[in-house]
Amino acid sequence: MSDYFNNDNRICKVLQILEHKRSASLEYLEKKLNVSTKSIKNDIKELNEIFDGNALIQFKLGKYKLYVLEYKQFEKIKENLYLHDDFFNSPKKRMAYVISRLMNDENPVLTEDLAFEMSIGRTTLVGDLKKIREALKKYNIEIVGKTNTGLKLQGEEIDLRLFVLENLYEEIYKDHELDYDVKEELEKIFSDLKLEGSTRKQIIKFLTVLIDRLVNGHSIAELNETYEDLIYTGQINVSNNISDRIENIFGVKIPDNERVFMTLPIVGMRTPMDIDRVKNIEITEEVIDLVLDIIKLIKLEMDITITPGNLLDEFTYHISFMLNRLKYGIKIKNPVLDEIKEKYMVPYKLAELTKMLIEDRTKKKVSKDELGFLAVYFSVFISENSYERNKLCSIAIICGTGKITARLIAAQLRKIVDIDTKLEMFSDSQVNKELLDQFDLVLSTIKFECDTVTPIIYLKEIFDENQLKNKIESVRYTEKLNIPMLQGMESLVLSLLDEEKFFILHSDKSYMENVDYMIDKLYDLSYVDEGFKERIHTRESKSTMVFDEYIALPHAINKETDKIVFSIGVFSDDKKHEKDSKLKVIFLLAIPDIEEKDDDILVKIYDEIIAISKDKQVVENIAKVKNYRELLLYFIKQDNVFN
Known part of the structure; x- marks a missing residue:
């Protein structure tokens, strides 16, 4: 929905945020709602008064959190809160009224009449009209005419309907409920066609608008050529099925153009849970090629191998x-x-790469909402592949204070490991290399000497499950890379870094000249092979690796070693560099040329780099450090950067 129609009830938005997130800081709410601290505090106070003890928003540990005490009462209060509003005190509802009047009146409508009908001032109406005009522009619709002679909507009927459906449907059609016999027939159709909830809702919305416009003499006179090919798709059969059965109930002829309109919620449906329901829909060669090219692009740009596995069909339909x-x-x-x-930073970056490819192919703009759905798919692919590679099949628990304590540890551990993970308990007297080498991980409450190949984590009898989960992940990464994790710093990029791989860059040189400088130094130290520089230049010529305006992430295959090589270069002085004036930090990544490359490590590195790049102030501060030690000290003081 356009932001032009989404600013009418701030306390509802505060509540929505706190329901979606477990907690939210004052700064987050200020930024999200673009209001002052005082306004947020007043909104929270008002909400707590409205809840009247059935729920409570409490400020704890620097964040607001919603607690629900009486669920049923809370749901009633919430429903009333969202519904309660003096109609014309809401900008969105005023705009809905204006659109409804203009789309249903054959004659020009005077602004004086609109203002009188809504009991608002002319200045308020003029402000609303400005916002409406701006929003309509995206749908190729205009409000034409003058205030003294009257206003009219000008544009295609189908575009007007899409505008209403996507922005103001609830406000304009909240009282247009379909007749019982129509709804009953639709349920039969949905059941026969095995359509799911989201698609059913969309079809009902489209049908409601269609019937209203058709009955009131606003049919689709002409179809834009974009929609004409829908006549030849399999989905038109679904639309015809619905239209034929609705005609019998209403006794109103549904013309061919309207049937094409009814195809839109079907061709644009969300991918259903049961993919077999849409297996009859033909997937074109164009779509298959695009899916394969998306996988290739992600491999080329990020060196991450996307393997959809048994989700390939679902992703292709999506x-x-x-x-x-x-x-x-x-x-x-x-x-x-x-x-x-916020949560899936690397998958969202992969979605942004995919967006560029799709926009290049289709010449259509991909919305951020679509990006979000793509990111979810990439997150699932990465997670499922990671799970298969890194599944902990067995864990040994070593405890020196008796079996019951070991059972307590096992009970806590069950909250964070897979249900199939085998947990075995031993006393310190049983510890030996042959025993421990059989396990994927050892957890121990006592220190012991044993030359086992299995990683060991020492812990107390009672521990924080989330902290242990993070430690297990850290051990997994550092064990694979054969590097120590910096004590107290759960950062992979900082653990990969050392003094030899930290560089002060030259502000009078370009981005690529500085990259060459870093590569030459790494080559002299035998970290990268002779052809690494050429591979970086080849990759850069195909697509720039400047990550955003402040950060660059050049990366390529390295044949010198089987380990990841990570280095940082900073522009630490205040001079403007000649060609890349905003660039502050260069992260250089050399990826080993091995067949069984672990993408989890790459994803973790990218995740941390994106976390840094999200905060301009962090980037600015990194650029000011003079050496490797200063960099570490900065991150120790700012230990929440990677959280």
């Missing part, structure tokens, strides 16, 4: 439906977009 949405101008809303961007 791409197919997404291309339909782009082609026919169907927009979908991703309700958890901000959370996806």
